[in-house]
Amino acid sequence: ASDTERAVRAFVGEGVEVIVSLGGDGTNRIIARSAPQLDLIALSTGTNNVFPSMVEPTTAGMVAALAAMGRFPEESAFRIRTRAKVLHTVFSDGISDIALIDAVQLRDDYVGNLLPYDEAKIMRMLLTRALPDTVGMSPVGGLISVVEEKDDCGLLVEIGEKRDSDMHIKVPLSPGFFKEVAISSSQRVDLGESVTFEGEGILALDGDREHKLANNRSVSATIRRDGPWVYDVGAAMRYAVAEGMMLRPL
Known part of the structure; x- marks a missing residue:
């Protein structure tokens, strides 16, 4: 737990706004406790997990890159990301x-x-x-x-x-x-x-x-409902395609 807390604090100190997590409910709990303002792409590893998702890591990395570049809208109406409970x-x-x-x-x-x-x-x-x-x-x-x-x-x-x-x-x-x-x-x-x-x-x-x-x-x-903003990787990629993001240099 302490290593995750230290890592998150270091990320925030460097100006990171989007984190990809590898872990379970407990790992993401520590991230949310340390920096609830962050955008989060939570990838499930192990068993008994509910909060993170089973997602193709390469695709998750693409969404993280687009999010870090500010390519997604803030409006929740697009359902690209949801603030966690x-x-x-x-x-x-x-x-x-x-x-x-x-x-x-x-x-x-x-x-x-x-x-x-x-x-x-x-x-x-x-x-x-x-x-x-x-x-x-x-x-x-x-x-x-x-x-x-x-x-x-x-x-x-x-x-x-x-x-x-x-x-x-x-x-x-x-x-x-x-x-x-x-x-x-x-x-x-x-x-x-x-x-x-x-x-x-x-x-x-x-x-x-x-x-x-x-x-x-x-x-x-x-x-x-005041936790991290969690991305729906599938919805984010579909939005990126609909907006033509994959057809031009990023």
Whole structure:
């Protein structure tokens, strides 16, 4: 994490305005936390990723070059880039942090744990995207109610006890690894609406277990659309062709 933070700060110091990232939700979370004003082309590597996209790297490089040269319009109407939703967390002791995809409260876990989630330890989650065609926490909500990146809301999901819940879903928590999760309730959360996590446990942000919760330490979570501007590589290339950019020297 620290090397990514140092790199982003160095880029910003050199006047960089467009970054191509190679990584997952956690890597892009650090970029967004360090420099939310940047334009971002996020390429997915690894597994369990929701925020970055599976894109041909050469094409992504072309879009990054055109963006750096200022060839794309600022107007969002062209749908070339979209400002990302960010899940902001403020703890009762004043510490703050962010996530791009999910904040998950876990019981009987510990800070720094790198093992996959045990479904029996998941208590509740707030998702900026709830997608049925992903792996990890996002499909826990996405198999109930779909929330896209373009939707100005998130989804709060409460996990129940299997013996007490009427709704049970099979979820791919990691590639090829399905587990049954009992759902107590779910509801959409508007942008700017606050959700409180309290009680004993760990709060994981985009999979990183960095924050401990206790009876005297709670956290308020709010989703806002104030993250990096993320490019749609396909839409950007189609715009470039429509404008004849490929037919003349760049």
